[in-house]
Amino acid sequence: MVLVTRSCGETKAGTRRRRRGAGSFVLAPGPEELRTIALASGFSVPDLPANxxxxxxxxxxxxxxxxxxxxxxxxxxxxxxxxxxxxxxxxxxxxxxxxxxxxxxxxxxxxxxxxxxxxxxxxxxxxxxxxxx
Known part of the structure; x- marks a missing residue:
């Protein structure tokens, strides 16, 4: 898994404002995990290069x-x-x-x-x- 940071800032939905918290993080799958998920879902995916x-x-x-x-x-x-x-x-x-x-x-x-x-x-x-x- 890869750790991805989210940018901070305010968003406006209609008249209501929401603030995303500083330091929020999301775990995102890396290339090996994405390939495994794609294969398990029936997609044809090329092999990752050795390097x-x-x-x-x-x-x-x-x-x-x-x-x-x-x-x-x-x-x-x-x-x-x-x-x-x-x-x-x-x-x-x-x-x-x-x-x-x-x-x-x-x-x-x-x-x-x-x-x-x-x-x-x-x-x-x-x-x-x-x-x-």
Missing amino acids: WKALVGIAGLVAEEILSDDTDDAGEIADALHLKISDGEASASDLATMGITDIDSCELSYEVVEEVARILREGWQVVQREAII
């Missing part, structure tokens, strides 16, 4: 780099990410999901960066909307 955790772990960093530098070059993105990681700018949870245990000897595969960039671009409108929120 799906690394893809998820690096996706936020790749999206940030694409948004900040507007580049398509996987090599440039990988080099920028390596610099961010070595400078301690990546979260511990992202590093753990990517399987990086030693920052000094981590290597980012250009192929993985390129795959994540391709996946993000396929759903780029959603990525941009989420970046604005």
Whole structure:
């Protein structure tokens, strides 16, 4: 399961106002759980790639780099990410999901960066909307 935070703020329904509480959280299923649920419900679902955790772990960093530098070059993105990681700018949870245990000897595969960039671009409108929120 994945822990998802909800944003705080006021909503207005007619004339009545409701306030969502600060620090409210929702447990959302992760890719493995979603696939299991889909299969149990009779849907045809492709297998998850063997490196799906690394893809998820690096996706936020790749999206940030694409948004900040507007580049398509996987090599440039990988080099920028390596610099961010070595400078301690990546979260511990992202590093753990990517399987990086030693920052000094981590290597980012250009192929993985390129795959994540391709996946993000396929759903780029959603990525941009989420970046604005």
